Amino acid sequence: MKLLVIEDELELSKSICSYLKSDNFICVPSYDFQDAMNKIHETDYACILLDISLPMGNGLNILRELKNLGKADGVLIISAKNSLQDKVSGLELGADDYLTKPFHLPELSARVGAIIRRKTFDGQNRIIIDELIIDIQDKTVKGKSGNIDLTRKEYELLVYFAGNKNKVLTKEAIVEHLWGEHIDMANNNDFIYTHIKNLRKKLLTAGCKDYIKAVYGMGYKFETEVKEKKPSKK
């Protein structure tokens, strides 16, 4: 699957591509407005990551152009402007999601995954990892031995892990994903341990592999030795 990364900051673009490419994605970087315009005309992308403040052009015009061309590419806006007006106008112009800098790459990866699932497998919005089936539509999880009853937080945690398989995730990134970044509290990263522990226990009980590994004091990793089997999409 092809991703178009429209980001004028070379280093940020490199990081994004380096983090995402291992997930069956081919990243096509684009550093300026005109180049991005050319690229969206040439081919379709599974998802376009769009920085709206570009040199020589407003990223919102790329959205307009996509709309004019009648393209259904998923678009995730990444912007340094955390202003409601920008969010509203971006989403009104057909963007699928909006992420404010500075973001965590796992968060970006999770959102890109969500957009692609929504766009590509209509009605079949599922993540399948070995015997583990996560139904995004119904918010249900099935293991080898049937349904796994998860709390909302555990479910969100699992989906987040699934969007960042085989990646080290910091506790900080996990907390921000689950509780939002406005929750600001001293030593607040340790209480996710309970959720992790419960999720791991429930997955094991349902006959799943022991996917969740702790990485030193830093965070966690969702390890899948066997490659994820994607639903019928070549």
Next chain:
Amino acid sequence: MMKLLTRFSLINLLVMVLIFFVSSLVIYELFQAILIKEMDGDLGGIEKKVKNYIAQYHSLPEGYPLDEEKISFEPTGQQIVDSSSNTVLLYSEREKKMHNFRQRIFPLKLNNIWYRVAVAKPIEGIHHLSRAIIRISLVTILVTILVVVLLNSIMLRRLWKPFYASLGIMRNFKLGRTASLNFPSTKVEEFAFMNESLLLATQKAEQDYLLLKEFTENASHEMQTPLSIIRSKLDVLIQEKGLSEKQGELAKGAYAAIRRMSRLNHSLLLLAKIENHQYAHTEEIALKEKLEEKINQFQELWQSHRISTSFSIQETNIHINPELMEALLNNLFSNASNHNIAGGSILIELQANRLSIGNTGHSGALDEKRLFTRFYKESINSNSNGLGLSIIKQIAKVSSITIDYRFQNNLHSFILSW
């Protein structure tokens, strides 16, 4: 403060009274001079008559006791120098008292004897004249004052109407809120010029304001981008195989610093935006729902820190910008959580137009004077950037909320009322 019209009328009246006073004086003097000249003419006529009489009858004329004129003949040894006219005090037979007379003295020769002849006439008319002038002046002044006051209140008010209209428009002018100002058209050159200047000035201010807004956003953009790069590099770095525990620890420290920096930037930007009135839009918000939602978000954090909570929440509405409401609650809740102690408590009370959030803490009463200043820190707490309370204060200020701090029963409370 005095209204321009009042001030103008006052000066106008003063000047007018002065002018009338001076002109009355001048008229009085002028009339007197004319009158005296006339009298002198009369007296000159008498002199001629007397001289004619002597030339005809060669004897001194008899005085007429009924006449107001006085004539006296006084023989002198020789001819007096010349005839002259002056004003003197003489006894008036008619009024039985001393009175001002105009007198003419001239030499006369009869039968070789020189006489000094004095002819005098009472200057009575001048009294009547001055009284009449004063009366006329007074009446004229009163009439003029009346006319001026009336004119001012009607004509001037009408003339200055465009000025007051422009003034009213300027008073309602708010940066970032008003579209282009619409001044009433006027035929008066000065007002048209003023309106044009005001329009230019406000447009310039509006432009500068937009530039400033752009600047704050650009500044934040410039800060967020390098922060994004550092964070993304760390995200990629920790994926490296064979990362040692020590390297992990180092990355963790760097992550924490980026988080602080990012929050600091976010807070400063929020403050700048509030001060630039970029959150002008307000709406009626049901606070109960909003508060309960926020409590749900924080509940788990409090539980994990063994912080006990107690709520008393009633329905009430508040008129505020929704984004600011969100930021206000986030900051109040974070503040109550961050400065709390393990096993402490949080007390939240929502009544009609009043919200109170109390929490236990390490310290005693805080310094109320410095509490809301930026970067105020009661203790060394690396997690707090010292901006939370000044954000709360700023939001309260622009949303017409009064905020009080109280320390009672070991509970730090912030009370918001609106």
